Amino acid sequence: MAARIHLVRAVMFVAAAALMASFSAAAGEGGAAATAQQELRRGFSVSHDESYSQFQPVLADPTGTFALGFLRVNTTMLDLAVLHLPSAFPLWRAIPDRPAPWSSSASLTFNDGGLALIDRAANNKVLWSSTAVASSASAGDRVLLLNTSNLQIQTTTSAAAGVVWQSFDYPSDTIVQGQNFTSAAALYTSDRRFAMRLGSNYFALYIEPPPSSGVAAATSAAAMYLKHTALEAKAQIVAGGGPIYARVEPDGFLAMYQKEGPPADVLSFDTFNRGVRAFRRMTLEPDGNLRAYFWDGTRWALDYTAITEPCELPTTCGAYAVCAQPTGRCECLANATDGGSGCAAPAAVVSSLCGATTGGLYGAVRRQGVEPVNKELMGFERAASAADCEARCERNCSCWGAVYSNGTGYCYLMDYPAQLLVEGDERKMGYFKVRSMEEEAAARGGSGSRRAKAALLAVGVAAVVAAAAFGAYRVWERRRRNAMDARRQLGAVDDEGLSPGPYKNLGSFSSVELTNSFRR
Known part of the structure; x- marks a missing residue:
């Protein structure tokens, strides 16, 4: 019992010290901001x-x-x-x-x-x-x-x-109200996986080429997964009349202009025409979704979400996976994972991206009943058969996958790692090049091995700390028992091993107080 009480007191002291340190740092930063x-x-x-x-x-x-x-x-x-x-x-x-x-x-x-x-x-x-x-x-x-x-x-x-x-003129992942977003700029997520750009009469969201090496780096292309075209209800976009630009307006909408005056397009937020006057921002977020917010004085209130269906968001399932609508349930194309949350090719079926002996390690996976959810944004070719469609992709270094529709004869060629795939009817046949676990690790710069090493290091440090703590506890316990034995001989210790007095019951630590008057 005595050991448990001393341990609790030590933990409480450490927690209080950490909390005091965090308060001190926050106070210091706030004071510096004022100066x-x-x-x-x-x-x-x-x-x-x-x-x-x-x-x-x-x-x-x-x-x-x-x-x-x-x-x-x-x-x-x-x-x-x-x-x-x-x-x-x-x-x-x-x-x-x-x-x-x-x-x-x-x-x-x-x-x-x-x-x-x-x-x-x-x-x-x-x-x-x-x-x-x-x-x-x-x-x-x-x-x-x-x-x-x-x-x-x-x-x-x-x-x-x-x-x-x-x-x-050089935004990162956010534009704020009154800021002109032009075709000369782009919004990128901090990891640069996704981007937002303006076109001739639209804005679009893109999956950026993955970090890789060799042939894959040279052939991957940005994949459009959302496109919003200007309705041109109040103003026409004139060819040769200059580039368009977008701006978040304080009344609660994103407008596209070619010149000042009536906008060519108005994308309404939830608070449009509600009279909410607040500071607004629009951000391309790490999950690849575009969202708008306004500051209500205490928090950022969500005001607009571009993608509301989970299977239309590239991060719901990631690359080399199929998404089931409308649940958003994910399944790997090749029924194999890389040991984490992603999908990869089976280790036993490995070929090359170009169908030759160079270009990396990739598995050829065929899957019936799948199609790209963004097929309206993709180009297509007519093919005589599923085999013809597959052959066009197999030895093409810029092709990562092909989906053939028996109903239309359309062959959709994917020039980016297969993703945004959803369950379709059985007339759809897909052929995909899925990166192997070894190639995936190399493309990430060995991040998988680094994570493993970091985990092992953390375990090792924890083990050392635990051993040191246990050793210190054994020394302390030995000294405590020696002292108790000596005191028992004098009759100064009760049956619980605690000295009698006002501090015997330590079940409450309500007397511990912290002050917020800290300085750096």
């Missing part, structure tokens, strides 16, 4: 301070609603971001190709008229810069964060006064 600058001038430089737990603000907008600073992402990495402070949501991120760890000695500088994120620990390597993103931009004199969340580099010289670079 962030509202303008950066040439020659400015600030170093990353690792003591901030999640976000280190550097530049604030006049209202204090938004801030530019160092953001911690994926628990270990560092990025440059514009945050909506009330929700801590990043509205814009730089997303360097090779981000630095959160523990690195990085810095943000404004020299030579451009912003740059630099890794001091890697010989002052430039991780991201505004001049690299927009090579044609001229040098600026100051950096401002507007009350719209737009980060701008401006020049104040009389000859070329104005904006030379702005984050609104």
Whole structure:
């Protein structure tokens, strides 16, 4: 009993200390946000301070609603971001190709008229810069964060006064109200698996080519899985009249324009014409869905969801799988998995992507009664038979699969890893090249083996900690018993092994108090 009580007290002390530390870090970050600058001038430089737990603000907008600073992402990495402070949501991120760890000695500088994120620990390597993103931009004199969340580099010289670079032109995964989304830009999920782009008279969502090597990298193409075409009810889109652009409007809709005036298309949100005036955003989320929200003062309220059917969402089942409508139940094409949540080719049936001896390891899988759920967005050819359709794909390095319809004679060729497949009638015959487990692991850069090593390392560390704790407990227990034996000889210990007195009943720890008056 005494051992259990001491153990509980130790756990409570550790938990209280951790909670106090988290409160302290939060208070420190909040205080720093209040002191962030509202303008950066040439020659400015600030170093990353690792003591901030999640976000280190550097530049604030006049209202204090938004801030530019160092953001911690994926628990270990560092990025440059514009945050909506009330929700801590990043509205814009730089997303360097090779981000630095959160523990690195990085810095943000404004020299030579451009912003740059630099890794001091890697010989002052430039991780991201505004001049690299927009090579044609001229040098600026100051950096401002507007009350719209737009980060701008401006020049104040009389000859070329104005904006030379702005984050609104280079969105990451989000656009906010009043931000023009043009065909020169794209929204990407943070892992770059999915993208949103504008076409001549539409916007569409795409599955991006997977990370791979060799032939597969050169032949994979983006696959469109959602397309919204402008209705052109109030304004016509004129060929040669310039590109279109989209904008989230404060009244609760996404509009497409070719020029200012009546929109060519209005995509209504749930609050359209309800008089809800709030700050709005539209985000391409990690699951590949496009959603719109408004800030109601305490949370982001969902206002629009582009895809509502689970089988039309590429992440519901992933690659090399079939989705059952309307339940969203998933089944692997080849009835084999990679040991995780994905599907892969059977190890016993391995061939090449190109039907030759090069191009990687892929299994040829045939499945009847399946079809692409996005077939209306795919091109097709006429084929004489299912065998003819399959032959067109088999030795084609750019083809990952083919679905033939006996009813129409259409042959749908897939130039991306087979996904978005749903159950169809028995007249549909599919042929698919499914990446093997070995090829899948190589394409992920060995992520599977890294996860296994990390798991083993975690188990090992846990075992060492447990052994150390057990050893410490044995030493403590031996000393306690020696002390008790000595005290028993003096009659100072009762039957429960506890000294009599006011602290005998420790069933409640309500007397433990925490204070929120912490400082960094």
